[in-house]
Amino acid sequence: MKSVLFKHRSIRKFRPTPIPEEVLRECLEAASRASTCGNMQLYSLVVTRDETLRERLAPCHFNQPMVRQAPCVVTVCADIHRFTMWCEQRDADPAYDNFAWFLNASTDALLAAQNLCVEAEMHGLGICYLGTTIYTAGDISQILELPKGVIPLTTVVLGYPDESPELTDRLPLEAVVHYEKYTDYTAAEIDELWAEREESELTKRLLAENGLPNLAQVFTQRRYVRKDNLAISESYFALLKEKGFFNN
Amino acid sequence: MKSVLFKHRSIRKFRPTPIPEEVLRECLEAASRASTCGNMQLYSLVVTRDETLRERLAPCHFNQPMVRQAPCVVTVCADIHRFTMWCEQRDADPAYDNFAWFLNASTDALLAAQNLCVEAEMHGLGICYLGTTIYTAGDISQILELPKGVIPLTTVVLGYPDESPELTDRLPLEAVVHYEKYTDYTAAEIDELWAEREESELTKRLLAENGLPNLAQVFTQRRYVRKDNLAISESYFALLKEKGFFNN
Numbered sequence: 001m002k003s004v005l006f007k008h009r010s011i012r013k014f015r016p017t018p019i020p021e022e023v024l025r026e027c028l029e030a031a032s033r034a035s036t037c038g039n040m041q042l043y044s045l046v047v048t049r050d051e052t053l054r055e056r057l058a059p060c061h062f063n064q065p066m067v068r069q070a071p072c073v074v075t076v077c078a079d080i081h082r083f084t085m086w087c088e089q090r091d092a093d094p095a096y097d098n099f100a101w102f103l104n105a106s107t108d109a110l111l112a113a114q115n116l117c118v119e120a121e122m123h124g125l126g127i128c129y130l131g132t133t134i135y136t137a138g139d140i141s142q143i144l145e146l147p148k149g150v151i152p153l154t155t156v157v158l159g160y161p162d163e164s165p166e167l168t169d170r171l172p173l174e175a176v177v178h179y180e181k182y183t184d185y186t187a188a189e190i191d192e193l194w195a196e197r198e199e200s201e202l203t204k205r206l207l208a209e210n211g212l213p214n215l216a217q218v219f220t221q222r223r224y225v226r227k228d229n230l231a232i233s234e235s236y237f238a239l240l241k242e243k244g245f246f247n248n
Numbered sequence: 249m250k251s252v253l254f255k256h257r258s259i260r261k262f263r264p265t266p267i268p269e270e271v272l273r274e275c276l277e278a279a280s281r282a283s284t285c286g287n288m289q290l291y292s293l294v295v296t297r298d299e300t301l302r303e304r305l306a307p308c309h310f311n312q313p314m315v316r317q318a319p320c321v322v323t324v325c326a327d328i329h330r331f332t333m334w335c336e337q338r339d340a341d342p343a344y345d346n347f348a349w350f351l352n353a354s355t356d357a358l359l360a361a362q363n364l365c366v367e368a369e370m371h372g373l374g375i376c377y378l379g380t381t382i383y384t385a386g387d388i389s390q391i392l393e394l395p396k397g398v399i400p401l402t403t404v405v406l407g408y409p410d411e412s413p414e415l416t417d418r419l420p421l422e423a424v425v426h427y428e429k430y431t432d433y434t435a436a437e438i439d440e441l442w443a444e445r446e447e448s449e450l451t452k453r454l455l456a457e458n459g460l461p462n463l464a465q466v467f468t469q470r471r472y473v474r475k476d477n478l479a480i481s482e483s484y485f486a487l488l489k490e491k492g493f494f495n496n
Contacts, residue, residue: 029421032424033415035377037379046426048429092462095468099484100477103382119251147430147432153355154355176293177292177295181391190334219335229346
């Protein structure tokens, strides 16, 4: 019998049913049990249930309906602010306002986020990560009043599912796993790893809809295009500096 | 009955028993079921079991004994290389060699890593994340022959536990969870959140051993000191550029 992890699908339609307080708390506590660098817990989870606030967050996520529909929106943040305050109040010299600690804090935050999601799914909740978070991290910071030393990394919407989508396909396991060392791919191997997906009905539909000759171009010309990628890189890196995560 | 997530403790002593092939595969498959940006799976898991190679990796992790002792060392990498190859072979213009996609790929990689760990613990395995990975990411890249577009983020050692440590304490849940918006801490709240830990026997022992007046100074003067933090920030950021994750 496979574990709950094998049943994960992102949920994008939610019932309005609120999450019982004790279930939500259990999910958040499970998050806090994740591994954390030096037991420093360099993250904050901002749990937004208020409708007006979710309404304000929605445009930051390109008005994806889940933000208004899901009863609970969790903005996952790297947080060196709390630990730094603690140090400063004890006459200790923190020095965590640099890139190494953005990495450590991000790792802490994302492991906690995944625990939150796994626990949520064990309770019959559905989740979806919103990658839009890094596109508009500055606006989200303002709405949620994040102080210096706190930066959003991703967002999880959660609630009871109102849809039951199929499992998404994945590349064959050999695509992402390397034994002993990294074994670089030959061109033929790349073709083979993507073959099944490229031949799928979903891909055929996408190519017809987009008038493009292959799936890779759907990614590069429609979904994640150069201009946006560069703009997001610049705005997020500027925010990283502004938030005090890059005093190297 | 609380879930497996509530039983996690980092394991630092392992039995030499190898992990059965089918158990390891199930853990890796569980990793691949984690949420991933646009179903792009921008990560690679390098699974090192060979003793000679683990021996070579050990100094990168400051010779922590787990690297030699645990039968399996998984180096978790952000990977834009594989997807970029796929795009280039299809006459698509990738543009994922920038900071935004370091963030997306890191997120993918860390969610997969946490799934790997949760599944491993469900099978009675023990795990420990090695934060040392970012200190020596360049050396690790050489040993594991990581190409451009692939960068190590963290490492997970796994195997059957040869110790049964207590659960580690955590800050009270209110320390890391904010409702609706971020509520900044008062100085008194910070004191309160850390009070229990600061008064613990473990802390008293650490202060005596280190000859320091408080726990915060153990962190700032012994564990994670300014000079090292800055050196790691610089070396990792340089590697990020070298590996082609910062062409903004």
